[in-house]
Amino acid sequence: MDLLGTGKKTIQTEIDALEKIMNGLNGNFVEAVDLIYACEGRVVVTGMGKSGLIGKKIAATLASTGTPSLFLHPAEGVHGDLGMLVRGDLVIALSNSGETREILDILPIIKRFNIPLVSIVGKKDSTLARKSNCSIDAGVEKEACPLNLAPTASTTAALAVGDALAVALLEKRGFNQDDFAVFHPSGTLGKKLLLKVEDIFNSGDNVPMVTPDTKVSEAVLEISTKGFGCTAVVDENGVLIGILTDGDLRRGLEKYKDIFSRNVSEVYTPGPKKIKKTAMAAKALAVMEEFSITSLLTVDDDGKPDGIVHLHDLLRAGLA
Numbered sequence: 001m002d003l004l005g006t007g008k009k010t011i012q013t014e015i016d017a018l019e020k021i022m023n024g025l026n027g028n029f030v031e032a033v034d035l036i037y038a039c040e041g042r043v044v045v046t047g048m049g050k051s052g053l054i055g056k057k058i059a060a061t062l063a064s065t066g067t068p069s070l071f072l073h074p075a076e077g078v079h080g081d082l083g084m085l086v087r088g089d090l091v092i093a094l095s096n097s098g099e100t101r102e103i104l105d106i107l108p109i110i111k112r113f114n115i116p117l118v119s120i121v122g123k124k125d126s127t128l129a130r131k132s133n134c135s136i137d138a139g140v141e142k143e144a145c146p147l148n149l150a151p152t153a154s155t156t157a158a159l160a161v162g163d164a165l166a167v168a169l170l171e172k173r174g175f176n177q178d179d180f181a182v183f184h185p186s187g188t189l190g191k192k193l194l195l196k197v198e199d200i201f202n203s204g205d206n207v208p209m210v211t212p213d214t215k216v217s218e219a220v221l222e223i224s225t226k227g228f229g230c231t232a233v234v235d236e237n238g239v240l241i242g243i244l245t246d247g248d249l250r251r252g253l254e255k256y257k258d259i260f261s262r263n264v265s266e267v268y269t270p271g272p273k274k275i276k277k278t279a280m281a282a283k284a285l286a287v288m289e290e291f292s293i294t295s296l297l298t299v300d301d302d303g304k305p306d307g308i309v310h311l312h313d314l315l316r317a318g319l320a
Contacts, residue, residue: 018156021161054094095122195319211233231244
């Protein structure tokens, strides 16, 4: 048995199916997008069996990208769940055959409420396709299953069409990163898009700070007390002009035997990396990664340090 070959053949069959679907997209797809965009209620996705599983994923993708959506099981629909449907909704029905009895059974109530119906079908001349306001052909020549029975290429095609609808709607709505973050507040995506430096940074007396004429011995105490492995160096007006790090101290020890009696001005690094506290925390992480540093000072509009964020702060926030 050539299992690797079987795996590759399966994927190739599905690739071929997707290319067929892609090349076959036409004005019906655009019409479907326009219908969904104009929907003033919810988009209700329905499908039986494997198509139902694909439908649940499509509904979830639509909901997370700005299109209010839910999944309705058609068999449960005829036993009371059709109460989920209200005027103003739109239904997306998935059926490879286009003759799925459970879906056809709920069409009368859809029509009674004058609810637009978009179908994703495998047979464009099927009953479901004919009774739809708009139908998208997702038919495939064959399943990846060697028996040509198990839904494989057909469900992949339907999923791809659903994703295509969601992305087209996303662009039509002008849905952006901030919008996306609203629907993903607890996950890593939400944290990257919503969390700002000021939400996690250390401010006030927690910010280590010395002047150029501070003795290195005093600066070491400031670094040790605050625990960030560095201290800001500010001028007489409190404006950030440099940073003194553990690395600067090590290099200073190699250069000066009497380093602790010298001034910070002789060993600090001028022009440190900095960021505004209103910047996204993900940006702070990117700066740290780019320059291989573990702490980043924040400055106000006057260039004065008003905080410091450490890699550990980002770790605790789940960003790194």
